[in-house]
Amino acid sequence: KAGVTQTPRYLIKTRGQQVTLSCSPISGHRSVSWYQQTPGQGLQFLFEYFSETQRNKGNFPGRFSGRQFSNSRSEMNVSTLELGDSALYLCASSFTKRGPDTEAFFGQGTRLTVV
């Protein structure tokens, strides 16, 4: 069974540009969450999508957006990049069942560097 796939693995962008990251969840998983990870802040939740709808959102500016397609694949977009957006962006998929608690399986991440 294939795991969570994120593309690209590495990106270098300049300030002001925009970037789109992609995540394909584990087959059968309908929930996709996005996280930003930096050494000082740890894992910061960006948003979660379930069945093409944003179900939860973290405390990030509107420059960060996402969407989910009918096949559960998800993309996140960051516009007007800033130096502080340099981070590891992780996608996690979950098989959501009844009940509030579901473990997440992570992709390998996209390392974004803004110069």
Next chain:
Amino acid sequence: QKEVEQNSGPLSVPEGAIASLNCTYSDRGSQSFFWYRQYSGKSPELIMFIYSNGDKEDGRFTAQLNKASQYVSLLIRDSQPSDSATYLCAGPPGGNNRKLIWGLGTSLAVNP
């Protein structure tokens, strides 16, 4: 603000010893917790999850949950150098909100 807190470490133990990692949480409604391991430059991987008060054992790993005291711990017996990593604790808020809240992680170094 609902939080999950961990001692950042680094925690250093000799090979073969027991490593004890702790996590406290603020939301009494949290029903379950997850322990993830993250090697440097890699993504987090799930080690264990625990729903009930008490201990849950899986090989060399034991998770302990104490809801009254609002802490969860992970014990690693017979620590190996390959256990050297950052360990992340995560728990959801109470209710049906599935958004995991993460601690910043504890760095563990197992010395040969």
